[in-house]
Amino acid sequence: ILSLPILAWHAWKFFEPALYDNERRFVIPAIGLGFVLFLAGITMAYFFVLPLGLKFLLGFQAESLSPIITVDEYLRFATRLVLAFGIVFEMPVVLVLLSMLGIVTSAWLRKYRRHAIVGLAAASALLTPADPGTMLMLLAPMLLLYELSILLVRMVGQRERRGESPA
Template sequence: MMSAQQETFIAHLIELRDRLIRALIAVAVVFVCLMPWAGDIYDLLARPMMNTLPEGTNMIATGVVTPFFVPVKVTMMVSFVLALPWVLYQAWAFIAPGLYAHEKRMALPLVLGSSLLFLIGMAFCYFFVFGMVFKFIAEFAPKSIVPAPDIEQYLSFVMSMFLAFGITFEVPVAVILLVKAGIVDVAKLREMRPYVIVAAFVIAAIVTPPDVVSQFMLAVPMCLLYELGIVLAKMITRPAARAEAGQGPAPAPAALQGPDGAPQSLEADDRPRGKS
């Protein structure tokens, strides 16, 4: 016979399975609806590169099944992004019952804010970074070379860039979590500014292509987002500091006269009384 703890653990596992199944069903439904336009979706993803290629030049596919699987992978990625609100709701519905009220007030904005910042990072990469990077590479390439990128390598490059910029835009959330957890304070974050700037350019040099444009396009937003995180952390911690300052020391318990005339505290008076 199972104990109460085992039954509770199994119930949590069953609920987690149900939440994951609902999230996967939502992604699958969106994927099936988008599959007829998989080629158009890939063309949309490839537009920044196609705009910088010479007139009449197209991408190539070196694999036999690559022209089929690459658009399918892109469509799956787009399906997950479109179904992300429902996926996040399932995750929130699973963890919310185990949180305190103040944790719920903090967790929900962080989950929504981190998701929104990740999508903004992907959009910034697609609309601004890709165009400048591909244009720089096309102008730098020798005239004797006709660029014809492979679609699978292009997808791998795009996914790595999306991931790099999406994680970079999570810097404000990371700063807020560090401050709320008490690991660092706002004053320490300001002192770390020079080190953060150097680290931002080092990280940008590692995760981006070896060109100056993409490195600056990643490092500069990282530094600006770090400053934004400091401002938000200061705004969040200021009301808490005011609340703590407004709470004085707890008043001493009032004294009462006992039957023998001796002083008696209220705490002693709160003890349960039996029947006389």
């Protein structure tokens, strides 16, 4: 997680010479927004979801039993949860870029909303540990981000139809 900005910088320096000036105008805001959304995702996971998820999971114990959590298990759980939230929060950037490439439209995203909800629920189940609490805590922002993505894609599409620059 800590090396992500350095990796992004090197990736940018690798691809930058191949891009036209008008393409660079789109990439720089996308990288900035992606970075902010990734930070928002990991912040939400670390400060809100991780404590609630641990409290939820530790609440299943009997009074005569005490949980034995190793550092390895805790770090694996926390890292997986934080990364899942960071990656999921990138959805608006990905969908807007796909829209700019002409692959998706806001009408298409609205038409297949039900399919997306099922897919997002499945992804949420795969990305989080095997408890419904953290799955729902990831699914709720995923659904909100999907709806936000539809609005952003529609705005980008309207600007493109008017001949304006979407960036």
